[in-house]
Amino acid sequence: MKLPNDFVFSQSSLQDFVDCPSRFELRYIEKMRYPSLEANPPLMFEEHMRQGARFHTMVQQHVAGVPADALAKSVVNDETLSAWWATFIAHGLDGLPSQRHVETTLQTSINEYRLIAKYDLITVDPDGRVTIIDWKTSRNVTRKTTLEKRLQTIVYRYVLAQAGAYLYNNNLIPPEHIKMVYWFVANDGETVEFDYSTEQMQADKEYLSGLISDIADANLFPLTADTNKCRFCSYRSLCNRGDKAGDWDDFDADEPDTVDSFDVDFDQIAEIEF
Ligand code: SF4
Numbered sequence: 001m002k003l004p005n006d007f008v009f010s011q012s013s014l015q016d017f018v019d020c021p022s023r024f025e026l027r028y029i030e031k032m033r034y035p036s037l038e039a040n041p042p043l044m045f046e047e048h049m050r051q052g053a054r055f056h057t058m059v060q061q062h063v064a065g066v067p068a069d070a071l072a073k074s075v076v077n078d079e080t081l082s083a084w085w086a087t088f089i090a091h092g093l094d095g096l097p098s099q100r101h102v103e104t105t106l107q108t109s110i111n112e113y114r115l116i117a118k119y120d121l122i123t124v125d126p127d128g129r130v131t132i133i134d135w136k137t138s139r140n141v142t143r144k145t146t147l148e149k150r151l152q153t154i155v156y157r158y159v160l161a162q163a164g165a166y167l168y169n170n171n172l173i174p175p176e177h178i179k180m181v182y183w184f185v186a187n188d189g190e191t192v193e194f195d196y197s198t199e200q201m202q203a204d205k206e207y208l209s210g211l212i213s214d215i216a217d218a219n220l221f222p223l224t225a226d227t228n229k230c231r232f233c234s235y236r237s238l239c240n241r242g243d244k245a246g247d248w249d250d251f252d253a254d255e256p257d258t259v260d261s262f263d264v265d266f267d268q269i270a271e272i273e274f
Helices: 011-019 021-029 042-063 068-073 079-092 144-149 151-167 198-217
Strands: 008-010 099-110 113-124 130-136 178-184 190-195
Touching (some): 008 011, 011 021, 011 151, 042 068, 151 198
Parallel strands (some): 130 178
Antiparallel strands (some): 113 130
16 A cells, blocks of 8 residues: 555554554545444543533634624533633733734654644744644543643644744754644643653654655554554444444543544645755
8 A cells, every 4th residue: 555645644543553543544545434433422522522622623723813702602402511611711811922823734754754743832032943733622631641742742743843844934843842732621721741852852863754654655454453542432333343332431531633634625724844
């Protein structure tokens, strides 16, 4: 199998490959989407996804200038979303500088493929420090050791260091000036934070390059041996890994990440760096 030259990698597609090569093949090569439920009961799952997406839209609108009160009034009969919004307004933008770039998409290249990252918010301090903020609506705070290995943490910092000049007076951002912050709105704005460094950026480059080579050279995309990965996967029935969705009480993801290789609108990308 040969990937098309215009294939676009993202943190979500790379994470899918790491979690299960077969899921990557089904989702990004065969482009087969959501044949079955991801969690049970479906209404709670869908409601959580809707609330997460709506919360992100409200933050985007607020950072763009829509008053907080007007947005609060737009939430009707939704205690969870109202509580998240109150938490965000109380501390969500605390200490952040006024140079804020909301819903920014950047891309770089690696092994001749595009690698794209879509950021909730990037802020630039007058002293040159740059912070990536990612709003998380999961019910629990994810452990730092888990987040450290997530492709999101690796890809977001790497792409910003490679392609963030657009936000930084046309200069590359020194990795030591980059910080990534996960902000958990359902947990009173608790944060998990990661610094960055030149050494880490080099290690990330080697890791991402190896991963993309593995995918580009792959002839087979095996099913994961870790059947835990199948519990909330929409391809369970295709793979004969069970016909019952995982229990909602055990599900703890965010709203779906919509940046993948086949629904990117390249006109919306703020900057292209190669
Ligand atoms: S059900 Fe399991 S084996 Fe099949 S794609 Fe999903 S994670 Fe992979």
